[in-house]
Amino acid sequence: MLQVNSLTKTFRLARKKRAREQSLDPREKGRWFHAIDGIDLGVRRGQVLGLLGPNGAGKTTLLRILSTSLKPTSGVVLCDGEDLTKNPLEIRKRIGFVSGNTGLYGRLTAREMLRYYGKLHGMAAAALDERIGSLARKLDMGWFLDQRNETLSSGMRQKVSIARALIHDPEILLFDELTTGLDVAAAESVLTVVAACKSEGRTVLFSTHHMDEVDQLCDSVVIIHEGKLCFEGGVDAMRSQTGESFLDKAFLRLIRPKTEGATT
Amino acid sequence: MKAGFQTVFFKEMKDVLRDRKTLLLMIVLPIVVVPLLLNLLIGFVIKKEQEARTEVLEYVVFGDEFAPELAKTFEAANGFKKVTLGSPDELVAAIREDRIDFGLVIPEKTAAQLSGQEQASIELHFDNASMGSKVEDRVQDLVEKFNDELTAARLAKLGVPPGQKQKSLLEPVRLRKQGTGKIREVIGDRIGGMVPYFFIAFCFMGVVYPAIHLGAGEKERGTLETLLLAPIPRHQVVLGKFLAVFCGGIIAVLLNLASLGTWLAIKAGELRGIIGTLIGSIDLLDLVLLALMLIPVAAMFAALLLSVSIFARNSAEASTLISPFGIVLIVPAALAMLPGVELNWFWASVPVTNVSLAMKELLKGTMDYTMLLAIFASSTLIAGGLLFFCAKWFNRESVLFRV
Numbered sequence: 058m059l060q061v062n063s064l065t066k067t068f069r070l071a072r073k074k075r076a077r078e079q080s081l082d083p084r085e086k087g088r089w090f091h092a093i094d095g096i097d098l099g100v101r102r103g104q105v106l107g108l109l110g111p112n113g114a115g116k117t118t119l120l121r122i123l124s125t126s127l128k129p130t131s132g133v134v135l136c137d138g139e140d141l142t143k144n145p146l147e148i149r150k151r152i153g154f155v156s157g158n159t160g161l162y163g164r165l166t167a168r169e170m171l172r173y174y175g176k177l178h179g180m181a182a183a184a185l186d187e188r189i190g191s192l193a194r195k196l197d198m199g200w201f202l203d204q205r206n207e208t209l210s211s212g213m214r215q216k217v218s219i220a221r222a223l224i225h226d227p228e229i230l231l232f233d234e235l236t237t238g239l240d241v242a243a244a245e246s247v248l249t250v251v252a253a254c255k256s257e258g259r260t261v262l263f264s265t266h267h268m269d270e271v272d273q274l275c276d277s278v279v280i281i282h283e284g285k286l287c288f289e290g291g292v293d294a295m296r297s298q299t300g301e302s303f304l305d306k307a308f309l310r311l312i313r314p315k316t317e318g319a320t321t
Numbered sequence: 322m323k324a325g326f327q328t329v330f331f332k333e334m335k336d337v338l339r340d341r342k343t344l345l346l347m348i349v350l351p352i353v354v355v356p357l358l359l360n361l362l363i364g365f366v367i368k369k370e371q372e373a374r375t376e377v378l379e380y381v382v383f384g385d386e387f388a389p390e391l392a393k394t395f396e397a398a399n400g401f402k403k404v405t406l407g408s409p410d411e412l413v414a415a416i417r418e419d420r421i422d423f424g425l426v427i428p429e430k431t432a433a434q435l436s437g438q439e440q441a442s443i444e445l446h447f448d449n450a451s452m453g454s455k456v457e458d459r460v461q462d463l464v465e466k467f468n469d470e471l472t473a474a475r476l477a478k479l480g481v482p483p484g485q486k487q488k489s490l491l492e493p494v495r496l497r498k499q500g501t502g503k504i505r506e507v508i509g510d511r512i513g514g515m516v517p518y519f520f521i522a523f524c525f526m527g528v529v530y531p532a533i534h535l536g537a538g539e540k541e542r543g544t545l546e547t548l549l550l551a552p553i554p555r556h557q558v559v560l561g562k563f564l565a566v567f568c569g570g571i572i573a574v575l576l577n578l579a580s581l582g583t584w585l586a587i588k589a590g591e592l593r594g595i596i597g598t599l600i601g602s603i604d605l606l607d608l609v610l611l612a613l614m615l616i617p618v619a620a621m622f623a624a625l626l627l628s629v630s631i632f633a634r635n636s637a638e639a640s641t642l643i644s645p646f647g648i649v650l651i652v653p654a655a656l657a658m659l660p661g662v663e664l665n666w667f668w669a670s671v672p673v674t675n676v677s678l679a680m681k682e683l684l685k686g687t688m689d690y691t692m693l694l695a696i697f698a699s700s701t702l703i704a705g706g707l708l709f710f711c712a713k714w715f716n717r718e719s720v721l722f723r724v
Binding site for chain 2 (some may be wrong): 068069070072096109121124126127128146147149150152154156160161162164165169174176177178205218222284315
């Protein structure tokens with residue numbers, strides 16, 4: 058169970074940005090930028106939670122906090138009742154993170170890279186080799202496992218990234234715009250892996266701009282806009298609350314009042 | 322199981338050593354290019370020196386009738402060719418336009434002065450802006466030869482027999498120089514400042530690329546974020562990266578030392594034994610101490626450049642930010658080459674310069690080992706401080722996720 062309570066994250070703005078004309082973004086207050094502002098959410102074990110929001114809404118910041126890359130300014134994140142900020146090293150062992158722009162070490166092979174992360178997670182050599190073999194079968198990457206990452210296609214690279222996130226068998230997976238830049242076949246293949254993670258009982262937070270992916274995979278959805286939570290509920294609730302049968306339109310209806318409010 | 326920093330270190334070394342640019346800067350450059358360049362440079366200098374000594378110098382003489390014997394000395398000498406020119410007024414232009422190498426102007430009164438046993442003066446016109454020119458030396462040699470012959474003849478005429486008698490008359494007291502400095506000290510003083518400069522510069526070059534690749538490069542490739550999610554403390558990530566960058570500098574220095582040493586050993590004979598004398602007088606302990614002094618320097622460079630690199634958004638920005646450090650860090654090393662800059666407690670407190678001067682003293686064989694220990698300790702302390710700063714820097718969100 059992942060529980061987020063009253064989470065906020067503020068960044069100090071650079072001087073040159075402050076010196077420019079006053080921004081229309083309501084999150085800029087003086088020299089501070091409120092990227093996340095009082096977010097509450099919860100995900101149960103074995104659930105896939107869709108994280109939606111326009112560009113710059115604060116999704117990546119939220120995922121970075123949940124992955125322990127960033128520290129929250131205030132609020133609490135509990136992972137099975139344990140505060141994320143108290144012992145981040147232990148929490149990291151239970152979390153896997155992949156984003157659309159996650160890079161790979163181009164000069165290493167996929168196998169070398171998986172070994173590297175496995176070792177960083179303290180895995181023993183024999184267990185690590187077994188795990189790499191199992192992931193290679195599962196993700197159909199055995200045939201390019203010994204190729205250098207710099208020679209791989211986007212779809213292959215994303216599979217290596219997912220394998221990297223799964224190498225230590227985490228309970229919670231954070232996926233940030235996982236299918237960005239992938240062709241239809243590669244995206245489909247990656248989404249199959251996400252579905253498999255769900256069926257294995259892992260908790261998944263899945264940030265995306267593609268509503269068909271939300272429809273296909275997510276048990277529930279949260280929508281973040283300008284750093285604040287503006288919707289939390291199931292996919293059907295999105296439709297019923299807005300009266301729209303298409304999720305794209307339902308999403309726009311849910312964020313539009315906020316957008317209009319910000320620009321007028 | 323390895324500690325986190327060891328895992329990071331071995332992976333970073335593998336990554337860095339698989340890069341062609343790094344291999345070029347760290348391995349190929351010191352092993353192949355440096356000796357090749359030195360060979361070409363020294364070969365060029367020797368060739369130019371030989372050419373300057375043996376080339377035929379074209380000259381004009383105005384007033385040769387007032388000192389015919391002197392004029393004959395030039396005509397008879399090898400490597401001189403007399404040409405003609407309209408008037409002495411054209412001399413400067415002719416030399417500047419490279420039509421002649423020099424001109425002699427013998428005044429009318431010279432004849433009377435020479436026959437009257439007085440001192441005469443003649444003018445030499447030549448291009449004194451040309452550094453490699455040997456005109457002055459070669460003309461001076463001929464005039465001295467003429468003077469010696471004339472002096473001997475005059476003294477003989479006065480009844481002083483040639484040989485020791487004339488020598489004692491011309492030079493009643495002869496100064497025989499007996500320098501107390503060992504040959505190693507003398508040579509070390511002349512060229513000892515250059516050696517640390519080269520090593521420190523190569524050390525810097527060896528550190529730059531790995532620092533950029535392992536700092537800003539990780540940000541650029543998007544691998545830093547996943548690395549930060551590994552369950553190891555960030556200071557271990559920094560330590561692993563630092564050790565890889567540090568090794569880059571040390572490998573570059575050791576390869577340079579080895580390649581330069583081999584080249585000098587081969588070329589020592591050709592360089593008239595000066596370098597050979599210096600090499601021969603340096604013992605193994607001095608060499609070990611020389612290499613040892615570069616360790617804190619490489620550590621300082623590695624920690625500093627890794628901090629700069631991790632601050633940059635991408636490799637291009639890292640290169641731009643690191644470039645000024647090249648000057649800031651190399652200039653103190655070059656100070657050891659300046660005349661009069663000797664190792665004392667003041668200079669021992671200036672980072673990098675102190676190491677450069679200590680290396681110079683080691684080459685000269687005049688090192689005060691208490692001071693050496695103090696320099697090594699203070700440099701190590703500075704390197705440790707910079708590494709501590711780097712680790713702190715690596716924990717700042719505003720640095721890691723700088724936009």
